[in-house]
Amino acid sequence: MANQDYPGVCMSCSTPECQIVAPDIQAVRERVKHDPITGYTRNVVNNLTTAMSDKFTDEYEAYLAFDVVKAAIVMGLKNGQKIDLGGLGEFTIQTVNGKKTVTFTASPSLDAAIKE
Incomplete structure (x- = not known):
């Protein structure tokens, strides 16, 4: 199924054989960069940044990871899963x-x- 936020990324497949990659991850990064981080999302992003400082050097990278989780949930639901x-x-x-x-x-x- 097509994915609006992450074109070309398979969000419902969980097999290691899946080789689909985003053709324009830079566009996704640009969109996320300008999304405001508010409410409880800010708390999640701050905790990700603190708990995994070796993975997320700033809140932008942590928010990108959070955004991927949201997209995976949406795509799974759209696929009836x-x-x-x-x-x-x-x-x-x-x-x-x-x-x-x-x-x-x-x-x-x-x-x-x-x-x-």
Whole structure:
């Protein structure tokens, strides 16, 4: 399936044989560079930058990684897949009265963590 944010990148395949690469990653980097990092996203980006300072030298690189995760979730949902993020939960599409909605079901470990 085509991917609007990352043209040519397979976001739903998880096999090592997948050799699809983005033809214009520079355009993606330019778009992300100008996106404002606000709300809880800023907290995620700051934590990525701090926890993995050897991988992310600045918040731009961490936000790019966060953006890829968002795109992977969207593309999986568009392909009709359940997106199970271990320890976090599962995203699915449900159709109610002809309308598609995204649902999230927390994992048991997430449920337990918020009840502590």
